[in-house]
Amino acid sequence: xxxxxxxxxxxxxxxxxxxxxxxxxxxxxxxxxxxxxxxxxxxxxxxxxxxxxxxxxxxxxxxxxxxxxxxxxxxxxxxxxxxxxxxxxxxxxxxxxxxxxxxxxxxxxxxxxxxxxxxxxxxxxxxxxxxxxxxxxxxxxxxxxxxxxxxxxxxxxxxxxxxxxxxxxxxxxxxxxxxxxxxxxxxxxxxxxxxxxxxxxxxxxxxxxxxxxxxxxxxxxxxxxxxxxxxxxxxxxxxxxxxxxxxxxxxxxxxxxxxxxxxxxxxxxxxxxxxxxxxxxxxxxxxxxxxxxxxxxxxxxxxxxxxxxxxxxxxxxxxxxxxxxxxxxxxxxxxxxxxxxxxxxxxxxxxxxxxxxxxxxxxxxxxxxxxxxxxxxxxxxxxxxxxxxxxxxxxxxxxxxxxxxxxxxxxxxxxxxxxxxxxxxxxxxxxxxxxxxxxxxxx
Numbered sequence: 001x002x003x004x005x006x007x008x009x010x011x012x013x014x015x016x017x018x019x020x021x022x023x024x025x026x027x028x029x030x031x032x033x034x035x036x037x038x039x040x041x042x043x044x045x046x047x048x049x050x051x052x053x054x055x056x057x058x059x060x061x062x063x064x065x066x067x068x069x070x071x072x073x074x075x076x077x078x079x080x081x082x083x084x085x086x087x088x089x090x091x092x093x094x095x096x097x098x099x100x101x102x103x104x105x106x107x108x109x110x111x112x113x114x115x116x117x118x119x120x121x122x123x124x125x126x127x128x129x130x131x132x133x134x135x136x137x138x139x140x141x142x143x144x145x146x147x148x149x150x151x152x153x154x155x156x157x158x159x160x161x162x163x164x165x166x167x168x169x170x171x172x173x174x175x176x177x178x179x180x181x182x183x184x185x186x187x188x189x190x191x192x193x194x195x196x197x198x199x200x201x202x203x204x205x206x207x208x209x210x211x212x213x214x215x216x217x218x219x220x221x222x223x224x225x226x227x228x229x230x231x232x233x234x235x236x237x238x239x240x241x242x243x244x245x246x247x248x249x250x251x252x253x254x255x256x257x258x259x260x261x262x263x264x265x266x267x268x269x270x271x272x273x274x275x276x277x278x279x280x281x282x283x284x285x286x287x288x289x290x291x292x293x294x295x296x297x298x299x300x301x302x303x304x305x306x307x308x309x310x311x312x313x314x315x316x317x318x319x320x321x322x323x324x325x326x327x328x329x330x331x332x333x334x335x336x337x338x339x340x341x342x343x344x345x346x347x348x349x350x351x352x353x354x355x356x357x358x359x360x361x362x363x364x365x366x367x368x369x370x371x372x373x374x375x376x377x378x379x380x381x382x383x384x385x386x387x388x389x390x391x392x393x394x395x396x397x398x399x400x401x402x403x404x405x406x407x408x409x410x411x412x413x414x415x416x417x418x419x420x421x422x423x424x425x426x427x428x429x430x431x432x433x434x435x436x437x438x439x440x441x442x443x
Contacts, residue, residue, distance in 0.1 A: 024060055024100075024433055025417050026379050026392040026406050029342055029354035031265070034411065034437050035103045038114055038170055040340055041253035041272035042186035045112040045172035047265075048105050050439025055103040055116070058435020062417070064373075064399035065093040065125075065429075070422030073430040087130035090157075092398045094373060097121045100435070105170065107443065112186075114170035119163075124371045126158040126364060131209055132202070146212040156365040157202040162333065163195040164247070164279060175254075180266075182257045192247030194230070194279040197333055198309070201226040201367040207294065216303040220296035225322065226367045228287040228331055229309045247279025249335050263443070268344040273361075275335035275372075287368070288327030290316060336372035337361040352381040352388075373397040386410045392417050399429040411437035 028036040035055040037044040063073055067083045083091060098120050105114035125133075131149050172186030207221025253272030260266045286309070294300045300321045305312055316322040339361055344354040356377040364371045377394040388408040394417060395401055402422070406415015414434040421427035 024058060024413075024435070025356070025377050025394065026381075026390040026404065026415060027058075027408065027413050027433070027435070029344055029356050029377075029379060030381060030388065030390065030408065031344075031346060031352050031383060032386075032388075032408070032411070034439070035100060035105055035114065035116055036435070038105055038172075038186075039100060039116060039118070039168070039188075041255060041270045041342075042170050042188035042251050043172055043184045043253040043255040043270055043272070045105050045114045045170045045186050046107070046110075046174055046184040047255065047257065047268070048107065048112065048439070048443070051441030051443055052106040053104065053437060053439045055100060055105075055435075055437040057099065057101055058413075058433065058437070059097075059099045060431065060433040061097050062429065062431030063093070063095045064396060064402075064418075064431070065091075066398055066400075067091055067093070067428070069426040069428055070418065070430050071426055084130070084134050087133065089130055090127040091125055091130055091133055092127060093125040094371065094398055095123045103168075110174045112170075112172040114168070114172075116166075116168040116170065118166040118168060118190075120165070121161075121163040122370065123161040124158070126160070126371060127153075127155055128157045128159065129153060129205075132157070132205075146210065149209040149211075150207075151209055152206045153202070154204065156367070157205070158199060158365070158367065158371075159201075160197075160199040160371060162197045162370050165193045165195065166249075167191045167193075180259045182259060183254065184257075185252075185254045187253075188251035190249040190251070190277070191245055192249060192277075192279045193244060194246055194281055194333070196230050196232045197281060197285070197331065198229040199226070199367050201365075210299060215301045217299035217301050218294050219299045221292060221294040221300070221321075223292045224325065225290045225292055225316070226288070227290070227309060227313060228285070228333075228367060230281040230285045230331065232284075246282065247277065249275055249277030251275070253340075264346065264349070265344070266346060268346075270340070270342055272340040274338045274340060275362075276337060278332060278334035281331040281333070283329050285331035286313075286327075286329060287331045288313070289325045290322040291325045292322055294321045332368065334362065334366075334369045336364065336370050338372055346383075350383050352383050354379045354381075390415070391420070396429065399427060402427050402429050404431075406433070411439065 024036045028040040033047045033049045067087045101117035103116035169189045174184045203224040205223035208219045210217040251274045255270035257265050258267040339359045342356040346352045358375045360372050374397040379392040381390040393403045402418040403420040404417035405419045418429040
């Protein structure tokens with residue numbers, strides 16, 4: 001079992017230079033509307049800054065958690081070992097590598113169209129009890145004394161990794177205008193090519209954890225263990241493939257603009273519902289739940305579980321303490337349904353400010369739902385022609401308060417959402433984003 005979590009995390013590593021994920025905080029809600037804005041809300045395809053917007057590539061890499069600090073993340077090579085040492089309660093970790101690839105958006109009259117390519121890789125830990133984490137993934141017990149730890153959890157604890165790519169088809173139209181007030185709507189049909197998925201969940205767990213010189217054991221334990229994975233995940237070399245078309249999702253949105261003379265937006269606001277849909281791995285996957293029952297007078301050793309998912313499942317069944325409660329050879333995974341709500345104001349040409357709220361509408365404790373964070377982000381911005389300096393300040397569900405800094409020159413941008421608080425206040429997030437696009441023609 002000690003190999004399981006590193007294996008899940010490694011699933012993401014081979015593609016960190018290729019794919020990454022929104023939101024590009026500080027860029028997507030800026031006065032220059034590009035394809036990042038249209039991905040945030042498909043109605044923004046009608047508000048592109050140029051008649052034709054060409055996006056080459058943008059990437060975001062981030063890790064946030066509630067255990068490790070910014071300096072820990074930058075300086076320590078073995079983040080898992082350090083997190084296990086520092087954790088004293090439920091552990092939460094979110095890692096993401098995401099990219100918006102070659103994309104284009106353009107307007108024809110009141111209609112606007114776009115096509116985009118995206119890629120996503122995530123590896124997350126959700127509410128994992130520190131004692132269980134240490135038993136499963138920590139170092140061997142070195143003390144000669146025996147310890148007993150009572151564990152009770154009414155919530156689902158998860159370890160999950162996922163990777164997929166997309167081809168997005170965007171459509172938008174200005175619905176009506178009344179003087180300077182403009183209203184538009186848009187939709188994004190997303191064709192999904194799943195690559196990998198792995199999830200392990202511990203639900204309604206209670207028991208006694210026993211540690212001594214012989215190993216780590218569970219006794220008087222009850223609960224449900226869920227294991228789901230695609231065949232690609234148990235590849236020994238963790239190769240990432242694009243996969244075949246096997247999923248669909250839809251984003252729907254609307255926006256409002258109050259334009260001043262000359263076409264500059266004084267107020268810009270929008271609402272979008274994202275990720276309505278999911279993906280399927282078909283028969284090349286496994287999805288099973290096990291009922292666990294370890295009597296009070298018996299012990300089940302958990303620190304010697306090793307191998308991939310298939311090996312672990314075989315060892316669990318051979319122990320006699322786990323029985324299959326339900327299962328199937330097919331696996332369907334839902335994307336995290338989100339609500340994006342935002343407002344922007346530009347009282348002067350040199351100043352712009354935005355407030356962005358992301359709320360998850362799906363339950364991340366569900367074993368077949370990919371995770372996403374709740375967040376609220378305030379971004380003040382200095383606008384000096386095509387050159388901008390922005391500073392996103394966010395409250396994230398996992399890492400709490402973060403403050404970042406970035407610069408944008410035309411379609412090029414580079415920045416971090418946690419640079420300021422990470423270096424000054426040592427927050428629990430580290431991330432980096434950059435990208436380039438260009439536009440031609442006047443709207």
